[in-house]
Amino acid sequence: MRITVLTGAGISAESGLATFRASDGLWENHRIEDVATPEAFARDPALVHQFYNMRRANAAAAQPNAAHHALARLARHHDLVLVTQNVDDLHERAGSPEVIHMHGALDRARCAACGHGWPAPAVMLPDDPCPACAAPATRPDIVWFGEIPRHMERIWQALEESDLFAAIGTSGNVYPAAGFAQHAGRHGVECVELNLENSVNALDFDRRILGPASRTVPAWVEELVGG
Incomplete structure (x- = not known):
C-alpha cells in the first residue's frame, strides 16, 4: 500500500516539545513576528539565533515517543512517504528511513548570502562565517513565515x-499543508485524521481518530500492519 503521512506539532508535543503556537498567540514566550520571519532575522539576528539555539537544545534533549516509533514500523511494511511540518529530528531517531522536512530542520544551518547548507552546531551566532563563501550570514535552515x-x-x-493519506497532530491552520487532504481526496485517496481534537479542516477527511498520538498512532499502524 502506498501511504503518505503528514505530521505536525501534536506528535512532538508528547515528547515535551512546545506546540507551534499557544492559545495566547505566543510561541515559547516569543511573538512569532519577532523570531520566525525574514524581517525578524534582518532586524535582530542575535535574538533569532538565541531562540533557535534554545529550540535546538530542547529538541536534542527530547526523545521519540510511541507515535514516532509506530511510523518507523509502518515504513518497514508499506511504501511510506513521511512528510513533517516539524523541525526536530525525532522521526529520524525513531528509525524512519526518510523524512521530508517541508519547514526545514533545526539540525541544519544555511547561508543567507549564498544558500550553502551544513550541519548546525549546538550554538549558532550572527557572525558565524559560511563554510563555503565566508560571509557572516549564517541562519537556521528553517522555513519562516513568508518563505x-x-x-x-x-x-x-x-x-x-x-492509496491512503493520514494527517497526524496537525491544526489544519497552516497552508499549504492544510490543503493536503483536499488535494488527495480529489484524486480518490482515502484520508484519515489522527488528532487530539478535530482540526479546522476536519471535514476534508473520511475518517477521524481522536486521542493522544502516542496511543492512536500505534493502534492505527497495528490495523495496517497486523501481527
Missing part, C-alpha cells in the same frame, strides 16, 4: 499517487 515550504512538487505527487 516557501520545501519539496512541494514531490509532496503533491506523493499525495496524488497514494
Whole structure:
C-alpha cells in the first residue's frame, strides 16, 4: 500500500516539545513576528539565533515517543512517504528511513548570502562565517513565515499517487499543508485524521481518530500492519 503521512506539532508535543503556537498567540514566550520571519532575522539576528539555539537544545534533549516509533514500523511494511511540518529530528531517531522536512530542520544551518547548507552546531551566532563563501550570514535552515515550504512538487505527487493519506497532530491552520487532504481526496485517496481534537479542516477527511498520538498512532499502524 502506498501511504503518505503528514505530521505536525501534536506528535512532538508528547515528547515535551512546545506546540507551534499557544492559545495566547505566543510561541515559547516569543511573538512569532519577532523570531520566525525574514524581517525578524534582518532586524535582530542575535535574538533569532538565541531562540533557535534554545529550540535546538530542547529538541536534542527530547526523545521519540510511541507515535514516532509506530511510523518507523509502518515504513518497514508499506511504501511510506513521511512528510513533517516539524523541525526536530525525532522521526529520524525513531528509525524512519526518510523524512521530508517541508519547514526545514533545526539540525541544519544555511547561508543567507549564498544558500550553502551544513550541519548546525549546538550554538549558532550572527557572525558565524559560511563554510563555503565566508560571509557572516549564517541562519537556521528553517522555513519562516513568508518563505516557501520545501519539496512541494514531490509532496503533491506523493499525495496524488497514494492509496491512503493520514494527517497526524496537525491544526489544519497552516497552508499549504492544510490543503493536503483536499488535494488527495480529489484524486480518490482515502484520508484519515489522527488528532487530539478535530482540526479546522476536519471535514476534508473520511475518517477521524481522536486521542493522544502516542496511543492512536500505534493502534492505527497495528490495523495496517497486523501481527
